[in-house]
Amino acid sequence: MVRRELPKHQRDLIVERYQSGEGYKRISKALHIPWNTVKTVIIKWRKYGTTETLPRTGRPSKMYEKTRRKLVREASERPTATLKELQEFLASTGCVLHVTTISRILHMNGLWGRVARRKPFLTMKNIQARLKFAKTNIKSPKSTWENVLWSDETKVELFGHNSKRYVWRKNNTAHHPKNTIPTVKHGGGSIMLWGCFSSAGTGALVRVEGIMNSSKYQAILAQNLQASVRKMKMKRKFTFQHDNDPKHTSKSTKAWLHQKKINVLEWPSQSPDLNPIEHLWGDLKRAVHRRCPRNLTDLECFCKEEWANIATSRCAMLIDSYPKRLSAVIKSKGASTKY
Known part of the structure; x- marks a missing residue:
C-alpha cells in the first residue's frame, strides 16, 4: 500500500483557504480531501512556514x-x-x-525470532496445583528450604550433549577433525543417575542399572538417603522432596517412607522449574562433557567426580533464591517460569 503525496498546488490552496478563515471541515468538504490530510498540511505550514516537501531521512515507508x-x-x-x-x-x-x-x-518493534523454549505441558489442574504450592509456601522462612533434601533422576548421554560449541577456525576448515564435535547414532549410550542435594552441598549420586521400578527406587533410598543426610549434617526432621513419578508415588514407596518416618514435601506435578536440582544437572553435564568421556565407564566416573566437586556455595545460592521461584510462579499465575 503506497502513500500518495498531495500535490503542492493543492497544499497551497488549503493554506489559502485556511488564511481566509475557513475551518478544517469546510476545506475538506470543498476540496474533497480527507480532514486529517488538511489538518496535517496546515500544522506543517504553521510550524515550518512552507508547503514545500521537506528533506526526509530516507525512502518513504510502503506501509501505513x-x-x-x-x-x-x-x-x-x-x-x-x-x-x-x-x-x-x-x-x-x-x-x-x-x-x-x-x-x-x-x-x-522489539519482536525477534528466537528458538522456543521447551516446557512441560500444563493442564489447568497442574496450573492450579502449582499456584497453590507457591502461595502456600511463599512466606516460609529460609530455614524451611535449608532443611529440604532435593532429589531427582536424570539421563546423561555419552555424546548427546547438544549445546552449541564455538571454535576458532579459518575459512574452508569447517570440516577439519579438530574443528568438529564427534557424534554417534543414538548418543553412543547413556546412563541414568539418581542424586540429591541440600543447601549444605551435594549428597549421593547413584547410577541406576536397568529400568528403575518402585523396589529398585526404595533400595536406592535405603542405601543413600540417610547417608546423604548425615554427610550434609542435616536435622533429623528433614523434609524429602521428589516429584510425582509413578515409582515415587506408588503404594509400596509411600508405605516405605511412612515406615521410615520420612516427611515428604507435597509436590505439584509438571514442575521441574520448582526443583533447583535441575540447575545442578545442567552444571554436571557441562562439566562432564568438557572432559570428553570415551565410554560409559568414563562417563560414570566423571559424573561422580564432578558431582562431588560442585561448590557448597552454588548449592546454598540455589536454595537462598528459592522464594524467587515461588514469586515467579505466582506472577505467571501458575504457568511455566524462566527457571
Missing part, C-alpha cells in the same frame, strides 16, 4: 502506520507464524512487502 500496527499485533498473537505466513497476511490487507522488510519492521 495502521497496517504496521496490524502486523505487530498479528505477530504478537501468533508468535509461531513464519515470515511467509505474515507476508500472506499483509497481502490479504492489500500491502505487498518483502519478507526482509517485514522482519525489519518487527525488529524495530
Whole structure:
C-alpha cells in the first residue's frame, strides 16, 4: 500500500483557504480531501512556514502506520507464524512487502525470532496445583528450604550433549577433525543417575542399572538417603522432596517412607522449574562433557567426580533464591517460569 503525496498546488490552496478563515471541515468538504490530510498540511505550514516537501531521512515507508500496527499485533498473537505466513497476511490487507522488510519492521518493534523454549505441558489442574504450592509456601522462612533434601533422576548421554560449541577456525576448515564435535547414532549410550542435594552441598549420586521400578527406587533410598543426610549434617526432621513419578508415588514407596518416618514435601506435578536440582544437572553435564568421556565407564566416573566437586556455595545460592521461584510462579499465575 503506497502513500500518495498531495500535490503542492493543492497544499497551497488549503493554506489559502485556511488564511481566509475557513475551518478544517469546510476545506475538506470543498476540496474533497480527507480532514486529517488538511489538518496535517496546515500544522506543517504553521510550524515550518512552507508547503514545500521537506528533506526526509530516507525512502518513504510502503506501509501505513495502521497496517504496521496490524502486523505487530498479528505477530504478537501468533508468535509461531513464519515470515511467509505474515507476508500472506499483509497481502490479504492489500500491502505487498518483502519478507526482509517485514522482519525489519518487527525488529524495530522489539519482536525477534528466537528458538522456543521447551516446557512441560500444563493442564489447568497442574496450573492450579502449582499456584497453590507457591502461595502456600511463599512466606516460609529460609530455614524451611535449608532443611529440604532435593532429589531427582536424570539421563546423561555419552555424546548427546547438544549445546552449541564455538571454535576458532579459518575459512574452508569447517570440516577439519579438530574443528568438529564427534557424534554417534543414538548418543553412543547413556546412563541414568539418581542424586540429591541440600543447601549444605551435594549428597549421593547413584547410577541406576536397568529400568528403575518402585523396589529398585526404595533400595536406592535405603542405601543413600540417610547417608546423604548425615554427610550434609542435616536435622533429623528433614523434609524429602521428589516429584510425582509413578515409582515415587506408588503404594509400596509411600508405605516405605511412612515406615521410615520420612516427611515428604507435597509436590505439584509438571514442575521441574520448582526443583533447583535441575540447575545442578545442567552444571554436571557441562562439566562432564568438557572432559570428553570415551565410554560409559568414563562417563560414570566423571559424573561422580564432578558431582562431588560442585561448590557448597552454588548449592546454598540455589536454595537462598528459592522464594524467587515461588514469586515467579505466582506472577505467571501458575504457568511455566524462566527457571
